[in-house]
Amino acid sequence: MLSSPSKPIMSSSSPIEIRSHPSKGRALHATKPFPPGAVILPFTPLLLLPTVSSLTSVCSHCLRPGNPRLCSRCHAAAYCDSACQAAAWKTLHSRECKALTKTLADERRRRMLPTPTRALIQALLWREIADGLADLEGHVLEKKAEGDEWKDVEMMAMAACAFSGKGTGEQDVRRAAEMLCKIQNNSFQRFDPDLGVVGLFLEPTLAMANHSCIPNAAVQFIGRNALLVAENPIRAGDEIEIAYTFVTDPLPKRREALAHYKFTCQCLRCRDNLNVYQVAAISPCVNLNSQSLVPDVSRFRKHPATSSTTKQAIINRYNDSADHISNAWAAIESPSERRKLLKSEYSKRKALAEEELWAVTPLPDILFRISMLYSEEEDYAFALAVACLVATACDPYQYPSPYHPIRLVGLFMVANLVSQTAAATASQTSSAVPVFTKGTLEQELEEKLREIDQVSLCQMLLIMVLRYSPDRNGAEIGLAVKARELLDDIEKLAGREKEMSLIDEWRRDPSSEKSQAFFEFAVVKQVDALAILGKEVLKRDFES
Ligand SMILES: C[S@@+](CC[C@H](N)C(=O)[O-])C[C@H]1O[C@@H](n2cnc3c(N)ncnc32)[C@H](O)[C@@H]1O
Numbered sequence: 001m002l003s004s005p006s007k008p009i010m011s012s013s014s015p016i017e018i019r020s021h022p023s024k025g026r027a028l029h030a031t032k033p034f035p036p037g038a039v040i041l042p043f044t045p046l047l048l049l050p051t052v053s054s055l056t057s058v059c060s061h062c063l064r065p066g067n068p069r070l071c072s073r074c075h076a077a078a079y080c081d082s083a084c085q086a087a088a089w090k091t092l093h094s095r096e097c098k099a100l101t102k103t104l105a106d107e108r109r110r111r112m113l114p115t116p117t118r119a120l121i122q123a124l125l126w127r128e129i130a131d132g133l134a135d136l137e138g139h140v141l142e143k144k145a146e147g148d149e150w151k152d153v154e155m156m157a158m159a160a161c162a163f164s165g166k167g168t169g170e171q172d173v174r175r176a177a178e179m180l181c182k183i184q185n186n187s188f189q190r191f192d193p194d195l196g197v198v199g200l201f202l203e204p205t206l207a208m209a210n211h212s213c214i215p216n217a218a219v220q221f222i223g224r225n226a227l228l229v230a231e232n233p234i235r236a237g238d239e240i241e242i243a244y245t246f247v248t249d250p251l252p253k254r255r256e257a258l259a260h261y262k263f264t265c266q267c268l269r270c271r272d273n274l275n276v277y278q279v280a281a282i283s284p285c286v287n288l289n290s291q292s293l294v295p296d297v298s299r300f301r302k303h304p305a306t307s308s309t310t311k312q313a314i315i316n317r318y319n320d321s322a323d324h325i326s327n328a329w330a331a332i333e334s335p336s337e338r339r340k341l342l343k344s345e346y347s348k349r350k351a352l353a354e355e356e357l358w359a360v361t362p363l364p365d366i367l368f369r370i371s372m373l374y375s376e377e378e379d380y381a382f383a384l385a386v387a388c389l390v391a392t393a394c395d396p397y398q399y400p401s402p403y404h405p406i407r408l409v410g411l412f413m414v415a416n417l418v419s420q421t422a423a424a425t426a427s428q429t430s431s432a433v434p435v436f437t438k439g440t441l442e443q444e445l446e447e448k449l450r451e452i453d454q455v456s457l458c459q460m461l462l463i464m465v466l467r468y469s470p471d472r473n474g475a476e477i478g479l480a481v482k483a484r485e486l487l488d489d490i491e492k493l494a495g496r497e498k499e500m501s502l503i504d505e506w507r508r509d510p511s512s513e514k515s516q517a518f519f520e521f522a523v524v525k526q527v528d529a530l531a532i533l534g535k536e537v538l539k540r541d542f543e544s
Pocket residue numbers: 002023024025026027136137139185186207208209210211212261262263264265266
């Protein structure tokens with residue numbers, strides 16, 4: 001394990017500093033306190049590129065999704081507009097374009113270069129990138145000792161040396177292989193909420209953040225930049241830790257994922273093999289939920305799975321990574337095949353559902369996809385009921401901080417679906433004919449939705465998304481931009497003076513007694529009622 005001295009690379013006014021750590025090499029520390037949701041620091045990338053599978057769906061410079069146009073020379077980079085193309089040309093693409101057209105005649109092969117090889121080509125062509133990588137940990141010796149892993153590294157290094165037009169001598173390849181190890185050990189997957197992983201991001205100071213399965217910070221992306229955002233309260237001097245892998249995966253899966261980084265995590269979740277409810281119960285963020293969809297914070301502290309050995313045994317038996325589900329989902333497109341997959345996966349975890357252990361991975365992933373499937377089928381009421389279950393019974397326990405980006409995605413998903421069901425309810429109200437057969441789940445949901453002031457519910461959920469989104473002096477994460485647009489549309493609706501006045505009062509002072517009672521009635525009670533119907537939907541359509 002690495003043990004280099006701390007390095008004073010930042011000014012005394014920096015909110016973070018790098019210190020040496022007895023067992024983790026170097027570590028990132030806060031020099032002042034940060035409340036949850038606060039942006040600790042934004043970071044501009046040293047290295048940023050799309051993954052090979054996203055090359056034609058995101059801009060190679062800003063990584064914005066769309067229909068970017070391929071570079072007319074190499075056809076191996078694509079840009080959303082001439083400004084991005086010009087910026088990329090100046091900073092990097094001029095050399096890359098020239099090298100790729102010279103060394104690889106087939107433009108399709110240029111576009112198929114694996115992401116790490118492509119990243120390495122950029123590092124070989126630009127001194128600034130190579131210099132930025134110089135001090136990073138790559139665990140080169142450990143990787144060399146593992147024959148197969150090292151062979152892959154060497155092959156990619158050899159390809160990058162050849163395609164960059166640089167030397168392919170033994171020393172060149174060795175240097176490139178070491179750089180590749182550093183890239184692999186220190187880069188982030190650049191995530192897009194709609195498309196998933198779209199790129200690779202590396203910044204040397206941000207790369208100093210170590211891992212914990214109970215992290216106090218998370219990385220979010222805005223365009224080319226990354227934001228380090230506090231998730232739990234951070235005190236001056238605290239180490240800032242992020243998660244390198246899915247923290248709700250079972251311990252063996254987390255160990256397997258972290259093995260690539262050559263360390264064994266010693267956090268409390270790993271040491272005592274705590275389940276998701278036990279971690280939530282001790283989270284310093286629990287009290288922040290008093291104005292969330294789960295305001296009764298005793299539900300976190302006293303969840304039965306924190307003490308019941310029967311429930312713990314069921315969790316141990318059924319907790320599994322969701323990887324195989326996302327891979328299978330990505331490989332099929334037909335809704336009927338997807339439904340079949342989800343039905344089979346849900347049925348396998350029936351024991352978790354029966355014990356109300358909704359937050360145990362992979363159940364939340366299955367429910368999220370079931371809601372998406374209903375949404376694709378334009379069955380917005382069913383999609384909403386299941387999304388409410390995710391937002392109240394899965395997300396809060398998996399991510400006890402209401403500022404967590406996945407909590408925000410869940411809230412926005414509910415708000416978005418309510419905007420759809422509100423429109424449907426309005427059109428049904430104007431027609432005298434009942435839409436669904438009496439006594440069916442469809443009718444029960446329709447009646448519930450008629451009882452709810454869906455416009456106010458949607459508006460309040462969107463206000464919550466914005467309240468919990470990181471504040472970036474105007475630059476907002478994509479989700480916040482979408483939430484604001486939808487909110488603006490709602491606030492233009494006429495004839496809602498009484499509702500607007502109550503909502504404004506709640507927005508100004510959410511903790512007053514009157515506001516809390518209003519929030520409880522207009523939001524919490526309604527979302528809970530829909531979540532109960534969500535369980536019925538699952539029982540009827542997905543239990544076999
Ligand atoms: C992205 S770097 C983080 C910065 C690193 N500590 C350094 O000094 O360069 C990842 C490496 O940090 C170390 N590391 C990260 N989290 C750790 C943890 N929880 N325990 C031990 N080592 C850790 C491992 O060596 C890992 O490969």
